[in-house]
Amino acid sequence: MGENLGQLVELEISNVAHGGAMVARHEGRVVFVSDAIPGETVRAVITDDAKSAFWRADAVEILDASPHRQDHVWSAASIARAPLERVGGAEFGHIAIEHQRELKRRVLADAVSRMAGVDSPVVVEPVPGAVDGTGWRTRVRLHVADDGTVGGFAARSHRVIPVTDLPLATPAIAAAAPLGRRARHNAGGHIDIVAPSRGDTLVLDGNQGDSITEVVGDREFHLAAGGFWQVHTHAAATLTGAVQEAIDADLFDPLAENLDLYGGVGLLAAAVGDRFGPETRITTVESDARATEFATANLAEWAAAGAVTARADRFLARATADGRRLDGATVILDPPRSGAGKGVVGQLAALHPTQIVYVACDPVALARDLALFASSGYRLNPNQDDTTGAGGIRAFDLFPNTHHVEAVARLVRE
Template sequence: MGDHLGQLVELEISNVAHGGVMVARHGGRVVFVADAIPGEVVRAVVTDDSKAKFWRADTVEVLEASPYRQPHVWSAASIDRAPEERAGGAEFGHIAPAHQRELKRRVLADALQRMAGLEPAVIVEALPGPADGTGWRTRVRLHAAEDGTLGPYVARSHRVVEVADLPLATPEVASAALLAGRKDAGRKQPGRAARAHGSRSVDVIGPSTGEPIVLRHGERSGPITERVGDREFRLDAAGFWQVHRYAAEVLTTAVQEAIDPELFDPAAANLDLYGGVGLLAAAVGDRFGRDIRIESVEGDSGATGHARENLADWAGASAVTARVDRYLSTPGTGAGGLAGATVVLDPPRSGAGKDVVAALGALTPAQLVYVACDPVALARDLALFAGHGYRLSGIRAFDLFPNTHHVEAVASLVRT
């Protein structure tokens, strides 16, 4: 291996793959190609030939362009730059927004069919905001180079590249981040400060209330307030919150609509797993009233503390700090039996996994609403749930991350 590294190859792009790359073949070998679009013919440089079955390559020239190709929304990530200078984090920015959503739909549909034998009709729905998919990120992480320069990583690397703009960020976050990254000799440089304190990154957070906050990675500040409709949520500035400025509102409505009211029992042991600061538990409460019973389960104690405060409007709401798998397998936690219950789960990118699925299957809730940010993990878990007697009753997908390959889905499951 290594004989082909740096080689230029001409490739016909046939499809999209999970992970933001496209698929081509060269000499019988699969090549995963960045910065291309299905239907194009491109010239690409081989960047990884370490695997026997496939290579990776970066597009350097488009020989036959797709009608869906557009000037990249972020010049720092354009193929006009050498691959080693392209900023990461906007890998679909060269594709017309509607076609981005179509490619995400294909990835989701392929995963569901291939891994779970499911073929639901699904589209990827756009969120409010600019039609070009910019101006949505309320949280940005910049990395600190040895000289204190702050910037994003080059795609698929840990090399920092300096940039002049951050078009995916909200204007307020972009301004704060670019100001933090300046090299003015007359003022303190957050990048150098981060390196001096052993941190290699800086987070810029733009809450829906108040001014943007700049934090070294791992640094804590006072709580912030995020507003979703008429409701406010308190959380740590560095804590988890949906990144798209409209995502929390969209997911609140989607989860509310995904629950079958005929199966919902307000007195059952309803659960919000991986509950964070209580966003989705509150969504359930706001739909079904102040007398419902629901418990939020979250592994981060700081988030749990905020969840207790955020869910104070419901006398039957509670929040516990626990790993979800351990919580579901421990008697006396309130999850000893879930007959009649509704369970909302929003696991990390890796999904719930077989142990959590098996535990939920054994506890027999009436319905589940699964919020997923990875199509492959979702499809795997839906197949596992089918083995425990649950079928997919509905699914929606949302473009919570425009100009990237990521897509969010909300799936409803009921017992067969």
């Protein structure tokens, strides 16, 4: 393979694929095309022909534009640049924001239908913020080339592209970013910039730094400066409300062995406690010991709440070995992008919790896990207060101008 690299081809874009690329066909072969929109005709350059089943290409000229095309929100990622000089991280920035949400909806609905056999009328809900989907990132990682150049990685590459602005970042992040400078002391590494909701913006050179304070409603959360926290300015509040609303109060038992798996510093465990009161029993399980330490403090006001340092699969395996059951329990499940997977789903289902609220940042991983849960007797189910009509799934545009989407699903045991 390789003889087709650099070839210019004319393509009609038919659909959107998981991962942000668009779908076309060339001589019967599927081509995944960046910087295009369904319905467009583009001229594209072949960038990867290593697999016989499909190729990859980058659009270089729009021959018939979609009415949803706009000037890219980040000039460093624009189609006006040569493909190798386009920075990654804003792969939907050339698409009008409302249509971005429609494409994300299609990907999510298609994945859930194909993999889990569920036809969901889910919509992708906007969250507060700028109407063009800029200015929302409270955490940014910049990369440093061997010569000290600071910037972002090129799409699907580890090559550093120098940039002069960060339109997806909050103003505080943009002001603190060392753009246009050389960071020779950190050559080959990265720089994290964090703008907490309370306190100064921090520039971290590869370390977690001191503790910071994030505020959600009237509640404070403490965590390591470099620790995990939701990136969008309104993400933590959005997910707090979505998880609270997803739990069916008629099925919730505050004295059951309720769990918050992959719980981080306790954000969603606190959401449960805030809804159901001071007697709520809930344990957050997190593999990062420092995050668990912060979770213990963040959940201190609930006498029956606690935090355990453990991998979710090992925690569930111990629970099974001890003969424990989760009858009557509600489980919050917020796994990494790869999803919970067969092992965790099987272990959790075998413990028989009453309801599961699944927070997902990847549509395909969610759909795969929904299918696994279905095979263990759990089905999607909206609670009695659900007015969205989405059949037990809600989705939120927490990553505007990218292909990513967050979803919250509720499952009950049949």
